[in-house]
Amino acid sequence: MIDAKKIVAMAENLGAESSDVIISKTNTFGSFIERNIVTNVLSGVSEGYGIRVISNRRIGFVSGNDFSKSAVEKAIKTAISISKRGKKVPRGFEFSSSNKKTDVKKTFDKKISEAGEEDVVSFSNDFIKNMGDANIPLARIRFMKTEYNISNSSGADISDKGTFLVLYANTLKKSGEKMIEYEILEKTRMLDMMNLDRICSEARMHIKKSMNTKAVKTQKIPVIFSPKVLTELLITTFGEALCSKSVLLKNSPFSDKINKKIASEKFSLTDDGTLDAGLSTFGVDHEGVRTKKTVLINKGILKNFLYDAIDAARAGKKSTGNGRRGSWIYDDLFYLEPSAQASNLVVAPGTLGIDEIIKDTRKGLFVDKVSWPRGSAYSGMFSLELRTAYMIENGELTKPVRWGSVIGSIYDAIDEIEIGKEVESRAPYPTGFIESVVTPHIKFEQLDVVSKNRLRCNGS
Amino acid sequence: MEDELSKIIKAGLELGAEFVDARIFMDRNTLVAKNNIEEKVRENCFSGSSIRVLFKGTWGYGTTQSTDMKSLMTATKKAVKFAKANNKNNFGLAPMKPIKDRVENKVKINPHDVSVEEKVSAVEEIFNNAGEDEKIKTISVSYFDSDNKMYFSNSEGSYIEQNIISSRAALSVNARSGNKITESYDASGGAMGFESVKYFDEAAIKKIVDYAKLQLNAAKCPKGNITAVVDGSVAGLLAHESLGHPSEADFVMNGRSFLSGLIGKRLADRSVSIIDDATVNGSGKYFYDDEGVRGQKTFIIKNGILNSYLHSRETSSKFGVESTGNGRTQGIGRKIFVRMSNTYFDKGDYKFDEMFEGIKHGIYVIKNLCGMEDPAGGSFYASCLMGFLIERGEITKPIRGEVVLTGKVLEILKNITAVGDDVVLNPGSCGKGPEDWVSAGTGGPHLRIEKIMVGGK
Known part of the structure; x- marks a missing residue:
């Protein structure tokens, strides 16, 4: 597959003064819970390129997900063409030439990146269990891995990646005519940081306390x-x-x-x-x-x-x-x-x-x-x-x-x-x-x- | 695409699925935007496929960003594997006759026939026309068009090709005096072509600019229980958030809707009807939903009585009714939910001036900014651009935005005492929870609502 560095080189060959390219890929394993059972398991991948070109000091931007050479070439030509109508970039602007990145911690978790459908279903069932007798009309869970590579004509060619675990749920309880709902939205970078016990206890506590609102x-x-x-x-x-x-x-x-x-x-x-x-x-x-x-x-x-x-x-x-x-x-x-x-x-x-x-x-x-x-x-x-x-x-x-x-x-x-x-x-x-x-x-x-x-x- | 999709369907069935549907999406869109410091031109081109299988009542989804057979087959195998890995559920699908169709919407000016230069010129013209007033410090104009193709097939023999062209033009401005900054905006669009920019003629731009300027010296919003006349934009938000979401049958099925058990009950005066309609040329226009069911016009409330929920094939199976054609997905890798299309209050008999008659002290509220549903709790939240005081039946002083309207939906519905004869339809989008966005239109005529809770920002 064409990488970001190659697209930068192609852009220069096609007449761009300078360019920067991001290629990102996000893999998702997800599940849906409805009425306290896991009803859907999904996998998805979102991958594509975004190309910024500068031509005559004006910027054009194109993105797409067809990585064939002809499609990328067409995208670059479109970016160059539309840059003619873009606003001029300010004086002094250059793409970053640095290949250094900050050393960051706890942003990538193998347990999330390598999770399969059984892991997602198992996590979903843990959540259902932790919610006890509360109803879960709808919840969605996402295990995600994001990677990106940025390359530009100033010489930068740098990559980064991260993982995310997202839990979104509507939880509710009925008592007679009363229906109390509590919405959960939690996001972490590491699987072990998602504390289902704390999250569910808190939701159950709010539902219980809100019965006589x-x-x-x-x-x-x-x-x-x-x-x-x-x-x-x-x-x-x-x-x-x-x-x-x-x-x-x-x-x-x-x-x-x-x-x-x-x-x-x-x-x-x-x-x-x-x-x-x-x-x-x-x-x-x-x-x-x-x-x-x-x-x-x-x-x-x-x-x-x-x-x-x-x-x-x-x-x-x-x-x-x-x-x-x-x-x-x-x-x-x-x-x-x-x-x-x-x-x-x-x-x-x-x-x-x-x-x-x-x-x-x-x-x-x-x-x-x-x-x-x-x-x-x-x-x-x-x-x-x-x-x-x-x-x-x-x-x-x-x-x-x-x-x-x-x-x-x-x-x-x-x-x-x-x-x-x-x-x-x-x-x-x-x-x-x-x-x-x-x-x-x-x-x-x-x-x-x-x-x-x-x-x-x-x-x- | 028909051959490719039929091979996928066959493969899914051979792997043990009871039902398979598959859709290939292709989208090409262009954005032109300009503000005081930059001008953007952006073009995006995407495609991808989503395969859904039903195995022992459980769904599995497989997706790929490619449309080649190898990737489609891999995605199909994954979908079956995921369905098999999961709990055993009991989903069914409402019966549906196979459909073969090719459809596309007609627009006045196809965006493909308009050069990027012309699109940029149109945006610049709106920008320049809005920029002639010295109190206006910031102007943002955008134009977006999209050409969206869906190729759909299922194991019941349906094959549909659908092409929807849509566009949206928007202008927002900020006026500033000292530290006070105000905003105003308007947008036009839906299932239409380049003609959406034509909305911004001199009069439309002047109105937007005037609203920003008026707020610079406007009074603070009154707070409390106040009679309000709301314009069609705010009425649309009320239709969408307060009645549209809780009428989504998956919410009802999952025990999360205050409308549960109320079909056939009177909720409002007989002059009040609320419609979800995929056939009109709003943002939520489609000929077929993402399950291949014909988009249609559904009365949620008819003459004040709760008439119907909105259904996908899955919920209609549970309720023993026909799907209303509201099974929609954000796109590749996303679940199909019950979603609205274009949701609006139907027109009534009141002329604009008649809406204000007899109101001693009230507020005229215009332009929705955002809202939030509460299908379980039955409350309503709407944030609106600005308002005007109503004094002795007349619109008088401007009120600074944002104006916030809240309350209990069932009380608000009962307090609608006048429905205007002037329906508008606005472009918009809608999420299910914090994600899964689809385009959705909202609208209605002017409404008079007695004693609605008003707060101001």
């Missing part, structure tokens, strides 16, 4: 968000606003805030593409630049933005190794051009345990899950519909509540926070995100909770 009341109170809520909330707000595209387009409220205070001193945020077992960790990004650790916010002060190679050239900076492609299941790396996206966003932990934070809260709301935890990168505003939440009264979790929303701006609320010390590594919910977040629980001192039910007194 009441409608929340309208009020302004301290709110604790779980890492499950914070993951996508942080990615869609700070994660997006601190990436070069938002900054260069001036869509980010932080464009001119470097070295200025934008959050509480308790809040530090780092992008760490090198994190051990990180859900977005690779040794090299998807355009051949070594991954690294970039401090974004240090004790509330904005320090850096994240760059891919082209945006870095536009801004007169160096790539931070965040030229990333594809979505969270990494089966389409070759399909898209790289753009600056966070890798593992790491919130520095605080000193208090979550139990202590709850204990210190006289009255508040603990939010474990919302329907879709996204916010606005422009304003930080969010309106999160409660799905699994509990009132906090006199330092204890009490009644389960929902049928309401928590409303606020994370850019404002981040000024007054308490951060837990126990971190969780999580991937966001919908496809389309390649980022992950490592964060503890965070308590926001005052947020609006809005519901149909108003408090009898002190209601806002």
Whole structure:
């Protein structure tokens, strides 16, 4: 089969000034569970090439999965042809010439990469067993191996690989007319890191506790968000606003805030593409630049933005190794051009345990899950519909509540926070995100909770 | 392809499968995108095959990115092996007569007949027309077209060739004043050709720009229980998230739908009907679903009464009904689920102005941004671009987005008191859980909903 280096050579022969090529291959073994039985076993392979060519300093991009010489030649010619209408690359831009990658740990697991259908079925049955008497209407399990090779006309020819195990499940229990659902979304790099016992106990505990859910009341109170809520909330707000595209387009409220205070001193945020077992960790990004650790916010002060190679050239900076492609299941790396996206966003932990934070809260709301935890990168505003939440009264979790929303701006609320010390590594919910977040629980001192039910007194 | 697929089917049966179906997908698509700092032109070309076998009531899937016989045979063997390795289930398939057909949709301007240069020029023209206002700081325009071919065959004797051309054009803008950044967007598309870009004439662009500018000085969104008039875009999201998902029969079959046991029950006023329709030219258009069943128009709610769930062959077998032609897959290596096509509220009798009559204090909400289903819990979440206050029956001050609508679906349905006569259909896509995306259209007319929960971002 034609490799990336050969495609680069072909592109030069066909008239490209320069080019870079990614070939990626993702193997998946998966299963579906429906009504507590394994109903489907699937295997899939997604393999293809993405070719960026520069011709007359303009970029064209083509991708495909037909590796025959004639098809690749046609693709290169198309890329050269469409590059005539592409935007000029910024002055100073060159593809990376480095063949070095960062030494990363716990990102490839033979047990996942060599798993067969029996292993997948066995894992699926373990999950069913661990869920006990809860119903599993639908669950999907993926054992995945991703490999990619990047080659370019600056001389780089570098490969990387990783494994992932993904468990997504809807679990529920009925009691009379009541039906309580709890959604599980877990992702790890190593098989042994997927702790089914912990995951299923937690799901069963939430289902049990949520049986007598009441409608929340309208009020302004301290709110604790779980890492499950914070993951996508942080990615869609700070994660997006601190990436070069938002900054260069001036869509980010932080464009001119470097070295200025934008959050509480308790809040530090780092992008760490090198994190051990990180859900977005690779040794090299998807355009051949070594991954690294970039401090974004240090004790509330904005320090850096994240760059891919082209945006870095536009801004007169160096790539931070965040030229990333594809979505969270990494089966389409070759399909898209790289753009600056966070890798593992790491919130520095605080000193208090979550139990202590709850204990210190006289009255508040603990939010474990919302329907879709996204916010606005422009304003930080969010309106999160409660799905699994509990009132906090006199330092204890009490009644389960929902049928309401928590409303606020994370850019404002981040000024007054308490951060837990126990971190969780999580991937966001919908496809389309390649980022992950490592964060503890965070308590926001005052947020609006809005519901149909108003408090009898002190209601806002 | 017919010969290749029939050999695969035969091989699957000889390996012990009770039923085999196979599909070869070929997709070619082009994207042209421009914003203030870059212009992209991208072309993708993919093909692959997916073979599904049923063995003792259990499914096995084999996939390959190739279409040659050797790879197809390997994938078929794998599919049978996987089905045999698994538990013994009891899936069946609703009966279906063999179909032989070749179908393609007709479009006004076939994207293949339009050069890349013309596509780039069209995008640049929209970009330039949107960029004339000094308050607009960021403009993003994109145009995408796709030529999707499916070759389908099954062990019951069906062979179908289907070709769907679709396109989508979108414009989004950001206005900025000081630290305040606002957004606005619109999109056009569906089972159509290059003509989707024609939607963005001067008036359409001005409206998008005006919405971004208006929000710069708009009031904060009111919070609480408020009467809302929602436009067709928001109505479409309500149809899709609140009624479409829970009517997917696999959710019902698996005990995860609040609509379970409600067929034949009144859920809304008789003026309310919700339809899933694969035959209209929206994003979810198809002639045949991925199981080779004819796409059709299904009333989920008819005159206020829950009329039908949406079915694949598997769920229709369980329910003892005919498939509604909603067995769909994202593509190669993906499971076939019950999925929506184009889901929308049917039109009613109310003229636009009549929708607002008698509302002393309310909110007019426009343009959906995103939503989330809750088929088990029966709640609804919709995030919308912006709104306007309604005061004494008149649209007055603009309200800053995002406007968020939430509530219990069954309460919201009962609170729909007016259905407009102006149905629109918007392009979109839909996931089943966090993945398995398919293209799906949503739409409807303006709706008036009493006492819906409103929150703002």
